[in-house]
Amino acid sequence: MMLNRRYFLILLGASTGALTLESFAFAINNPILDVVAQSATGTVQLPPLPYAYDALEPYIDATTMQFHHDKHHAAYVNNLNKALDKYPELKKPSIESLLKKINQIPSDIRTSVKNNGGGHVNHTMFWQIMKSNGGGEPTGAIANIINKTFGSFADFKKQFNEAGAGRFGSGWVWLVRNKRGNFEITTTANQDSPLMEGIAVARLIRTLLA
Structure with a gap:
């Protein structure tokens, strides 16, 4: 039921079906986006899928989408809220802001915020890049x-897929704007995010490696 590395690398490499780059220009001008919903009390909310469970078939079936969103992603949200309940003042900033200052989070909840907050933000953005x-x-x-940085879209896909194949275990592949202002492909382990390293995420190019 887990979304696996091979499946999404093939999906990206085929350039068909689910992934879209159409909103990337907005992300270039606004590289760090607060996309995660929180209630007025600061409770983190599980965002609804922006399409039906079966909208991405035949690439991703409805059962997989429902399980991964309703069970897997929901668990990140629930565990993150439990951690933040210990420090109500941390419910005021956005989750992205907390991740950007992860080393300043109290040590007793830092790992939970890193794992569950990272998983929540990553997945929230992940659902939005597909249609x-x-x-x-x-x-x-x-x-x-892409053409300026990588030579061509085909070369970008090749490098992006190779980065994913080279990531040991679970993680993500990202297109980011680094601290020098240049675009590059990078990877993170598990539910880590480039936000934790102060790197701007190019919002609409990423894929899950589970």
Whole structure:
């Protein structure tokens, strides 16, 4: 039932079906986005899928989507809220802000915030990069960046997939804007995020390695 590394690398490499780059230009101008919903009391909310469970078939079946969102992602949310209940003042900042200052989080909940907060933010963004009938060659600003940085979209896909294949165990592959202002492909382990290292995430290019 887990989304596996091979499945998503193939999905990205095929450039068909689910992944979309259409909103990337907005992310370039706003590289760190607070996309995770919290209630007025600071309780972290599980975001609804932006499409039906079966919207990504035949690439991802409805049962897998429902399990991964309703069970797996929901567990991150529940565990994160339990951790933050110990320090109500930490419910005021966004979860992204907490991750960017992860080393300042109280030590007794730091690991939980890192794992569950990271998992929540990563998955929230992950659902948003897919849609029915998505995929295809990028155009506009993102196409220009990819061609300038990697030579071509085909070369970008090759390097992106190789980065995923080279990540041992569970993790994510990202396109980021590094501290020098340059775009590059990087990976993180488990539910870690480049946000934890002060790196701007290019919001709409990433894939889960489970």
